[in-house]
Structure formats: structure tokens, C-alpha cells
Amino acid sequence: AAGVIQSPRHLIKEKRETATLKCYPIPRHDTVYWYQQGPGQDPQFLISFYEKMQSDKGSIPDRFSAQQFSDYHSELNMSSLELGDSALYFCASSLGLAVTYNEQFFGPGTRLTVL
Amino acid sequence: GIQVEQSPPDLILQEGANSTLRCNFSDSVNNLQWFHQNPWGQLINLFYIPSGTKQNGRLSATTVATERYSLLYISSSQTTDSGVYFCAAKTGANNLFFGTGTRLTVIP
Numbered sequence: 001a002a003g004v005i006q007s008p009r010h011l012i013k014e015k016r017e018t019a020t021l022k023c024y025p026i027p028r029h030d031t032v033y034w035y036q037q038g039p040g041q042d043p044q045f046l047i048s049f050y051e052k053m054q055s056d057k058g059s060i061p062d063r064f065s066a067q068q069f070s071d072y073h074s075e076l077n078m079s080s081l082e083l084g085d086s087a088l089y090f091c092a093s094s095l096g097l098a099v100t101y102n103e104q105f106f107g108p109g110t111r112l113t114v115l
Numbered sequence: 116g117i118q119v120e121q122s123p124p125d126l127i128l129q130e131g132a133n134s135t136l137r138c139n140f141s142d143s144v145n146n147l148q149w150f151h152q153n154p155w156g157q158l159i160n161l162f163y164i165p166s167g168t169k170q171n172g173r174l175s176a177t178t179v180a181t182e183r184y185s186l187l188y189i190s191s192s193q194t195t196d197s198g199v200y201f202c203a204a205k206t207g208a209n210n211l212f213f214g215t216g217t218r219l220t221v222i223p
Binding site for chain 2: 101
């Protein structure tokens with residue numbers, strides 16, 4: 001079965017640089033979520049989109065922005081990178097309108113290292 | 116948001132042993148999921164279980180929604196079961212709130 005695709009899988013950047021992470025949801029899934037997992041921590045919600053509109057916002061820094069495109073893929077843009085942004089970034093997808101079934105499926109993650 | 120607590124934080128088992136992991140949550144939920152994070156960092160879906168009981172091979176899970184807890188049972192553990200097990204829950208909001216995880220080490 002098709003899964004959530006994330007690219008790149010690994011990314012190394014310098015401080016103050018920018019980065020763009022991409023996410024391709026499972027076909028027919030209309031909702032995308034972004035999570036950040038720091039070393040030794042649990043994943044923390046950043047932001048989500050349903051039908052190309054932002055649906056919920058968590059602890060996402062102002063330096064980060066995201067959007068969902070017409071083909072439902074999503075991109076997380078990160079600017080002025082800091083050492084503390086080094087983390088594993090997950091994208092997840094689900095069927096947004098299904099109240100009785102809303103299981104989230106996670107991609108393999110992008111490991112970002114900021115030097 | 117909802118508070119999710121997991122216990123125990125760490126667990127060391129001999130291969131072949133059974134274990135029970137617990138997840139308590141602070142509010143009624145419409146989504147409760149269990150994940151296994153392997154040593155490569157991948158989050159593997161184990162169960163979607165807002166209520167009731169499910170089984171998948173050596174793993175099973177039970178959620179008692181009225182008492183706000185869920186249990187994950189691992190039987191006949193294998194070294195490949197090692198990793199971190201996360202419970203995550205959500206109420207009306209879109210995002211999942213994760214517990215701090217149980218780190219399982221299975222030794223041969």
C-alpha cells in the first residue's frame with residue numbers, strides 16, 4: 001500500500017540558512033500534519049492543512065511557514081535556521097472529514113541537522 | 116490540549132517475555148494510536164484504537180475510553196521489538212498529542 005513520502009530524508013544546513021521539506025500524502029488523503037521531534041523527545045505538532053487551508057496550528061516558530069498545494073502535497077519552509085531546529089520532522093496524513101475514522105499515517109521523516 | 120502519560124518510561128525484557136505498556140489520557144478522545152519508533156526513527160503504526168480491543172499477531176491493545184486509559188500487550192518479545200513505544204491521542208482538535216514514550220529493550 002502507498003505510504004506518506006517525505007523528501008529529503010536527510011538534510012544538513014548551516015545556521016541562518018533556509019530549508020524546504022516536502023511531503024506527499026497517501027492518495028485520497030486530504031489532511032496533512034507536520035510534527036517536530038527533538039533528540040530524546042516525543043513528536044510535537046507544528047501545523048496542519050485540510051483541503052489546502054490551514055486547519056490547526058501548534059508550536060510552530062514564526063520563522064517557519066507551510067502550505068498545501070492543489071495536488072495535496074505540502075511543503076514546510078524554514079528560514080534563519082538555528083541549532084535548536086535540528087530534529088526529525090514528520091509529515092502525517094489522514095482523511096480529514098471522517099469523524100469516526102481519522103487514523104494518522106506517518107512518513108519516514110526528514111532528519112535536519114543545523115551546524 | 117490533552118495530557119498523555121505513559122508508563123513505565125523504560126523496560127528491559129528477556130527475549131520471550133511478555134509485557135504491558137500503559138497510556139493514561141486526561142480527556143475523552145476520538146483517536147488513540149499506538150506507534151513503535153524503530154532505531155532508524157521511523158514511526159510505525161501499531162493500532163488505531165479509540166475504544167475496544169484489537170490484536171495483531173503478538174501484539175494486542177485495549178482502550179477503556181470511559182476510564183481514560185489504553186494498554187499495549189507484547190507477548191513472546193523478540194529483539195526486533197526494541198525501540199520506543201508511543202501512545203498518542205486527540206480530542207476535537209486535529210493534531211495528536213504524544214506521550215513521552217516507553218523505551219523497550221529486549222535482550223537475547
